[in-house]
Amino acid sequence: MGACADDGGGITAAVTAEGMAVDQERAAECSGAAPLLPPPLPPPPPPRSWHAVDSLADLGLPLSPAAAAEHAVAEAWRLFKLALKLWSYVGLGWKWSLQACRLVVYALLLLPGFAHMLAFYFWSPLVKRDVPYGRKPRQLLDLYVPAGARPGSDPVPVVVFVTGGAWIIGYKAWGAALARRLVEGGALVACLDYRNFPQASAVEMLEDVNTGVSWVSRHAARYGGDPEALLLVGQSAGGQLALMALLSQAAQAASGRAALGGSPCWHPRDVAGFVGVSGAYDLEGLAEHLHRRGLYHNLLDSIMCLDGKKAYDKLSPLAAARGLAAALDGGGGRDGDGARLGGGAGALLPPALLLHGTADKTVPHAGSELMRGALEALGVPCALRLLxxxxxxDLLLEDAFRGGPDPLADAILEAATGRPRSSWHPRTCPAPLVWLAGRVCPF
Known part of the structure; x- marks a missing residue:
């Protein structure tokens, strides 16, 4: 890894030979006023009745029986190898095993709610599943398009949702219940999938998020969305990835230098607002806490790894924001580079809203309080709502299943539209099952 620029938080970094950041030419272009957009994806091959699988785009076309069987075997073998690699980190530790058992019981208790959610996910005409936003594995998204939204009609706000999952079990369908509330409220929703560990490190996950945000910004208008009203939402691990991507884009746009976690490049002004939900912003402060809950040190160290070493300080949104704020306060030396970096990055960042439950035992709400302070030190308007x-x-699943008010969906729609929201939704899972699930939930 090249040497990091002296910004106090390790957010700006020289370009590595492995391509962990954009090249210097692209980073310089990103520092201009106009947003730099990645080149458009080449068009997929024309439809054919039978073909082999040569690229991600081919997966949406009909396969010959032989190609389908070959693909299924290859995918099964790949998943088996990834599972073995993950098992080598967690082994038979009692904490991890207990959490896995609790997760199974939790899912079974909420099965009526999940069945209702999946019925909407698979059969609703509002849902467009598995839309490719890039060429690499798992660079797919689900689009939830409001009824009546189309090019030429009044554009609707756009929400890009990055799900959580401890950087290991994240999947785009986890946001289906929330996306249903949002699309019924009139928003175009894009739920991003991204590679998980051990298939990818956190830096590669950031690459996926950046690629997805850029794609949605460029293509939202095709589905009736307003690219000027794009809201970036991240939950749990997805909150870390989404906010880290946004901070990295702001840092490299302000400095003209490549930033770790800023590849591929898009302009931070493409995003009108950020909403963090139970976000894991303080990686250094969380590491020991997560270890006690079963996400062991060796596993988290490998996820947040650069050049074979743990890099919490370089991949933590809290550390990144504090580094930019320190550069702003200190002036960054005699030439004032730090002041220009910190001040420029802060001016490019959109308003933020952080939501966090006070009973969150997985990611304590103290991290969101620290994150608000760091963003405000950069001059970023930031509101914190402790629930x-x-x-x-609760915010992502149980509230959606138990019915009644949905504070998360209302907060996101309010942030997207600027209008207060107060909604009421029907129950999709019996209240006793939701209560029991909350008692056994491992998160």
Whole structure:
């Protein structure tokens, strides 16, 4: 890894030979006023009745029986190898094993709610699943398009959602219940998938998020979305990835130098606002806490790894924002580079809203309080809403299944439209099952 620029938080970095950041020419272009957009993806091959699988785009076309069987075997073998690699990190540790068992019981208790959610996910005409946003594995997204939204009509706000999953079990469908509330509220929603560990490191996950945000910004208008009203939302691990990507884009746009986590490049002004939900912003402060809950040090160190060494300080949004704020306060030396970097990055960042439950035992809400302070030190308008009694999963799943008010969906729609929201939704899972699930939830 090249040497990091002296910004106090390790956010700006020289370009590595392995391509962990954009090249100097692209980073310089990103520092201009106009947003730099990646080149458009080449068009997929024309439809054919039978063909082999040569690229990600081919997966949306009909396969010959032989190609389908070959692809299924290859995918099964790949997943088996990834599972073995993951098992080598967690082994038979009792904490991890207990958490896995609790997760199974949790899912079974909420099965009625999940069945309702999946019925909408697979059969609703509002859902366009598995839309490729890039050429690499798992660079797919689900689009939830409001009824009546189309090019030429009044554009609707756009929400890009980056799900959580401890950087290991994240999947785009986890946001389906939330996306249903949002699309019914009139927003175009893009739920991003991204590579998980051990298939990818956190830097590669950031590459996926950046690629997805750029794609949505360029293509939202095709589906009736307003690219000027794009809201970036990240939950849990997805909050770390989404905010880190946004901070990296702002840092390299302000400095003209490549930033770790800023590849591929897009302009931070492409995003009108950020909403963080139970976000894991303080990696250094969380490491020991997560270890005690079963996400062991050796596993988290490998996820947040650069050049074979753990790099919490370089991949933590809290550390990144504090580094930029320190550069702003200190002036960055005699030439004032740091002041220009910190001040320029802060001016490019959109307003932020952080939501966190006070009963969250997985990612304590203290991290969101620290994150608000770091963003405000950069001059970023940032509001923090602490939700009494809410756990780590309440906002995303249990609230959606138990019915009644949905504070998360209302907050996101309010941030997207600028209008207060107060909604009421039907129950999709019996209240006793939701209560029991909350008691056994491992998160």
């Amino acid at each position: 009494p009694g809410k756990t780590h999963t």
